[in-house]
Amino acid sequence: MKINLDRLENDFNYINSISSTSIGCTRLSYSKEDKKVREYIIKELEMLNAQISIDSVGNIRAKFNPNKSDSKYLMIGSHIDTVYQGGKFDGLTGTLCSLEVLRVFNESKEKLNIPLEFVIFAEEEGSNFGVTMLGSKYMTNKLTLNDLKNLFTKDKVSAYDYIQQMGFEFHPEIDNFIDKEESLAMIELHVEQGGILDKKKMSVGIVESIVGMNTLEVAVKGVSNHAGTTPMDYRKDSLLASAEMIRSMPSLVEDLANAVITVGKIDVKPNSSNVIAEETIFSVDIRDVKQDNIERISDHVNELCERIAKEKNVEVKIKLIGSSKSVKMDQDLIGIIEEEVLLNDINYIRINSGAVHDNAMLNDIIPTAMIFIPSIDGISHSPYEHTKMEDVLIGAEILLNTVNRINRRN
Ligand SMILES: [Zn+2]
Structure with missing residues (x-):
């Protein structure tokens, strides 16, 4: 069996031609770009006589069972949504x-x-509502439709309303949730989104662990006032306090080998050049392969922000808006992928994933594995994200042959 590279390349070209935006690729879930790609893929699945279902939050599942087997289904797939001005390969x-x-x-x-x-x-x-892996969380009962009432777009529309407004019907009674009686395992191929494979000139990374993460939202409240008439020592400046908090965050992870902390989103009110900022809200993304570390760093973020808020005479509220636990991929599946890679003399390493993936959500229900292929210069979530087609082909072949190896074993 062989992957048809021309056909695969055509898919990439066609999809990017119908859904790329002026800078990179902005294909948010539920958007018109997302819908066009869904339509195309569904049409392709129909040609394979797959049995397609779409659940309330828009997860697409297609059962392909030409021999009417009653064995458990082996799941493969990924996502098609991107970040704002993202790349053409992630997902x-x-x-x-x-x-x-x-x-x-x-x-x-x-x-x-x-x-x-x-x-x-x-x-x-998580581009719409700030919560990542919403689909796989729903599919694994880690998030309910009711929870969507508490998530909002930047225009303050709830996820509950937004998803329905975009044309998706809520029908939880017929939705298909991940069930170990029905699903055998899940294997996801993905671009690495880091520079390790590219730097080491490796074609494949077999994932051992996916990092866990906590996403915090820090809301700092001060008092809005005139930028000209308010003396410096009378101010309650939420932005200045936030800047100091953010500036101090890297020190919380400097002694930990794998931990990373990022503030990538900030919202200032009223966001006006001549007004002292009344309220500043920013996100804090904390990741590590060690779950204990994630919890400890989160506590330290709390302590740090409270201390600085006190010094700066502002109020601070911190809430956990998203989290996923660090998980280990299935050793048996890792072994099967490794046999396949060795058989084909492919350069590979075992690797940890610094990005969280949907597989991390499924991992406590069914065995999961991930195959990584290189991202050039490790660039991802960027218009400059790129993976060579020859590496895509290697990844696709490994996925195909791994699936077949599991097929033959059963
Ligand atoms: Zn992805």
């Missing part, structure tokens, strides 16, 4: 390679003893 690579795996099995004489299930997780990037 889409695993999605299109998985679609291609289905097509190859469809054409091949290789008998499928285990049926396959293709999946596209909705809203992986």
Whole structure:
């Protein structure tokens, strides 16, 4: 069995031609760009006679079972949404390679003893409501439709209303949730989004652990006042206090080998050049492979912000708005992928994922594994994100042959 590279390349070109935006790719879940890509992929799945279902939050699942097997489904797939002005490979690579795996099995004489299930997780990037992996959290009962009432777009529309306004019907009674009686395992191919594989000239990374993360929201409240008439020592400046908090955050992780902390989003009110900022809200993203460290750093962020708020005479409220636990990939699946990589003489390493993926949500229910391919210069979530087509091909072949290895074992 062989991946058809021309067909795969055509998919990339076609999808990027219908959904790229002026700078990179802005394909947010539920947007018109997202809908066009969904339509295309669904049409392709229909040609394979896959049994397609779309749940309330927009996760697409397609069961491919040409031999009417009653074995558990092996899941493959990824996501198609991007960050604002993101790249053309994050998510889409695993999605299109998985679609291609289905097509190859469809054409091949290789008998499928285990049926396959293709999946596209909705809203992986969290670009709409600030909460990542919304689709896989819903699919694993870690988030309910009711929870969507407390998540908002930047225009203050709740996720509950927004998703329905964008044309998705809520029908939780018929939604399909991840169930270990029905699903065998999940394998996701993804671009690394870091520079390790590219720097080490490796074609494949077999993921051992996915980092855990906490996302905090820090709201600093001061008093809005005239920038000209308010003496410096009378001010309650929320932005100045926030700047000091943010400036001090890197010191909280400097002694930890794998921990990282990021403030990537800030909102200032009233955001006016001649007014002292009344309220500043910013995010704090904390990640590590060690769960204890994540909790400890989160506590330290709390202490740090409270101390600075006191010194600066402002109020601070901190809440946890998102979290995912650090998880280990399945050793048996890692072994199968490794055998396949060794057999084909491919340069590879075992690697940890610094980005959280949908697989981390499924991991406590079914075995999961991830195959990484290089991102050039480690650039991702950027218009400059790039992966060579020859590496995409290697990844797709490894995915295909891994699926077949599991197929033959069953
Ligand atoms: Zn991704």
